[in-house]
Amino acid sequence: MVQHNPEIRLPTSAELPCSDDTPVDNEDQNFIPNFLLFLLEFIWGNRLDWYFGVDMGVYHTTGVNPRVPVVPDGFLSLGVERRKNNGSRSSYVLWEENNIAPIFVLEIVSHTYGGEYDTKMAIYANLGVLYYVVYNPNFWRRDQEQPFEVYRLVNGSYHLQIGEPFWMPEIGLGIGRFVAQVGGIQREVLYWYDAQGVRYQTGEELAEIERNQRELAQQQAELERKRSNEMAELLARYRDRFGDLTQD
Template structure:
């Protein structure tokens, strides 16, 4: 008797839609996870064992149908190929094509229309085995009776709310927390990655700005020194 293997009938990533095409109703839903992605590409530029997706269908076999995905605002998987063979990008994240590796980190940003972040999606991510689940809710947290920023850790199959910010995620080797960013002439609160000492990882733009500020400060200090020497009657042109 031949044993039936359900995995043989699972659809491939080419047969599955990449998302549900549902429009977002809050700018943060796209901006926050994309900000984390671009920063991670800078921090982990030399690593090829991770994948971060934004608004991508995550197909799994723990729900009612493997053809129905859950779509996080953003998620990180470690121990998978950053790009598929042939330097190809993913249309979706299909668990049975990723050696059943679940994301280690998922982020949801709450919008005006509740999306089950504290209920349905939380249950799905727990069942999938997502270790860290972050809910960012700066605008509607009072409505939802939660905090603006919450980190949950999966313990014995259930999520437990953690304390501390930035929060260090040792299994990932990164911390996460809120900070103010200046980008494109705009000031806004975003989520940043942090190191174990609680230092915020800066974007390339912020690092360049920081370097310009150092150079400007050094130039100002030099000018002050020259003016002081001249005031003492010292010919600085021959120094």
């Protein structure tokens, strides 16, 4: 539960670094959270009550020092300003966000283990993060876990959930894996899903579908035109040979 002693002077976001400056050691740690953010901007383009942070420090008062952040690969908060004071955030400082903790956190396990299954899990539970997703496509055997795990906070502890895509009613989104052509490369990525389990597609994918439908319509129109021409030619040859049967 997020709380602090009002007698303690807390630093402002301007005084705090944006992250812990720990470099990521694989491409997915940057790409996948940014991909989810890109999709959210498309899905929730008309909403201003959410914020999705990528590799950004989350400052809180539930740890040993409010100046020490936890840095998720990605996180989603609801009921906050889309853009803080019409600008961008350098970090997510809970005491400047009405103590609204993220409702969703994503961690992507890399070659260097980052405490995703213990240390960070305990921090997020203490913060009150409702949904915690651990994506571990490459090292799940090493860690004796599953490649994709969704945890839900129940009575202060995380419980592994079943089902994929997994629907999160408090958020109004589901999440799951899908192998797609992204940026010219076929790869497994995480996508948002609707309540029926239908994957939200990117603008690029929708444009490709529209392009294919347009090409198919053009091909069908061309086929009909050819059939019409062939029928007219056949009828003309028939008339040349047998005459116009409509006349006595």
